[in-house]
Amino acid sequence: MDTDCCQIEKSGADTFFLYGDLCHAPVIGRLDIHASSYLLCKNGQCAGIFKTVPPEFASVPVLDYGGCLIMPGMVDLHIHASQFAYRGTGMDCELLDWLARFAFPEESRYADPDYAAGAYGIFAEQMRKSATTRAVIFGTIHREATLLLMDLMEKTGIVSYVGKVNMDRDAPPALREPAADLSAFDTFGFVNAAAKRNYRRTKPILTPRFIPCCSDSLLSELSEVRRTYDLPVQSHLSENPGEVELVKKLMPDARFYGDGYDRYGLFGNESRTVMAHCVYSSDEEIRRLLKNGVWVAHCPNSNMNLASGIAPVRRYLDLGMRVGLGSDVAGGQTESMFRAVTDAIQISKLYWRHIDSGARPLTFPESFYMATRGGGSFFGKVGSFADGFAFDALVLDDAVMPTPREFTVEQRLERAFYLGLDQLGIRAKFADGRMIYQH
């Protein structure tokens, strides 16, 4: 059965148990496993893990997923909805070339509401079926198309931030907003229109594309917009050497790439900010990321495909920075966050082997943490089953892939990620205490 309705919501229950093999990573580097246990949901929040149902909850309904893995939903900190349609094509080139040849022409299509409806419909449906319960999403410069994307995301039940992109230079005319003030004005309109739609789980986020596409005047205008609405911010940072060089030329007085955002208040501190990539962040930039509490969206699949390189994630974690994972479709080829988890581990091993033998490879528990609690923290108390955290959960039947072996729950969890069982094995998905998908 495949449905988008909410069984729990229908039944009126906002308090219920999930029963199964519970796995989460409340702190980095450690998996907490509760085999054959009950996870209580109360008013949309996690409210305890129990080996047996306590007498005071005897009347609370139990959703029995015995034998299944139950884990926090995946948090995708960086994905371009508008690039989803061509993912997996045009992979034989580098970032700036790829943007000009593939990303920009595709994004231009979203001026057409019919194209946007078809393309975003496919995107939202794929996200609905995915392991993701929270996402931070790029649209395009087009207000109407981006509002449509928000309508569709709202229906998926996924909790998301969605951004209308701002760009006023270094792009084809169809994607270059005519002036900084008009771009900002359009963003006011976008935020106001979104507010009127009364979404429960879909919020706007300020989205200057990246410094190469944003003049100083535009960033200055957006700074105003941000303050007016107290918006969070998403953008790209130090992804690729060619891009980093370009930023130096375009903004010669910035101390480093991220300083270009920071001087306009678009780089953490009071503005909650997520920056994708940070492959080539200088020491000074890293210190600023840390000081300002900026989230880093590590996007390993994209960093391979666009030949960007390997981000020094071990260093970021050791410094105590906020790091989550992003699929970065369509630099990344897939929306699968399971894939992001294993890609992050794999390229960290290559980094250790070939670049810095002092940077020990990421472990599975660490990468799992980044995809759940690491990115989840951008949304607040999200990404673990600790009391008071948002009840976001993924139920996975790993028996879809047969084995003659016995495995521990830890091994089953690792195996589910490496075998990509988010493609075949998802039984149910919950966000904020609502069932939003079942299969």
Add this chain to the structure above:
Amino acid sequence: MDTDCCQIEKSGADTFFLYGDLCHAPVIGRLDIHASSYLLCKNGQCAGIFKTVPPEFASVPVLDYGGCLIMPGMVDLHIHASQFAYRGTGMDCELLDWLARFAFPEESRYADPDYAAGAYGIFAEQMRKSATTRAVIFGTIHREATLLLMDLMEKTGIVSYVGKVNMDRDAPPALREPAADLSAFDTFGFVNAAAKRNYRRTKPILTPRFIPCCSDSLLSELSEVRRTYDLPVQSHLSENPGEVELVKKLMPDARFYGDGYDRYGLFGNESRTVMAHCVYSSDEEIRRLLKNGVWVAHCPNSNMNLASGIAPVRRYLDLGMRVGLGSDVAGGQTESMFRAVTDAIQISKLYWRHIDSGARPLTFPESFYMATRGGGSFFGKVGSFADGFAFDALVLDDAVMPTPREFTVEQRLERAFYLGLDQLGIRAKFADGRMIYQH
């Protein structure tokens, strides 16, 4: 519908057309695309590509896969059937540690015929459904279990070489054959037993595990076995720094790792040989690989998981070496050769970016070539649709993944690989002119 019977064989036709969008890479770096065309199969071989059915073939049956991609079947040059059961677990460690903690304990289980039957049954079924039409396979040291594996592989219709492993040192007692001559004697028995089973498409291959597990006496004995039966050879070479160091200690008079095989006639020339990995081959080893015509099985997924590193594949290709791809389950997490194709491209980009800016990244057509014609050459005229080549073909319905876009056939092919459509989209598979799978 899901069947293992052979529709074409049943109908008695050994001459037929496949109709669809034909894609192959008869030479490296170039895709030949024949949209909406007919591929003729005659007596198990490719016999021409036509835009329309020529009058003299008007009565030949046509299997109409209009709108589907049709490409040569994938060739997996390196896979451990006996590690399939635990793939995707135990990934947080390096080669030698991983062998001791995961691979060897698992392989010990194959002394039990019941375990072998269950585990190899799952393996063979998964291979049957995969994109692979040819494979070079490791079993274990166990003769009976390996013969059972051959029985099962024969039924899949996949053309394969299967090896009973030889190892007489540096392994737990359960996996250490008691003496070199007994190991060799058992291999005589294995080859003779296989011959009696009259397989049509499953052949034995000599399989010294790798130098660390094979004494000089064993290699010397195996040299005899090889000559007696004119067997091909598979093994591992220069996969990991720790292993390379160990070989230096164990065989101090060998000029380099591969020389340790070559001195026993187990390294190309008259013995057709495939060596997995070659990540750390010295210049001298590379020259010998080239001179002796040894096939390299590049296993990118495994090389990431076991933190081995990135093999210098661009150099091998530029030198004109024989290079194919291997899934290397369970160092690799999946039998998917689509994944191997994209992994090879992705890590070549990291190699270019971080290690050698002179080694330009592999392109999709190059990696596709390695997975088809590159590895296929180990089997003879295999891996393209050129006249006289074995009729191995994969029919893929890429419409299973919706898109609002139009794509060229080239783009659809690339997309099918990056989106892993071998998991969902395989419609039919042919080997040596027989349909061996349809869905």
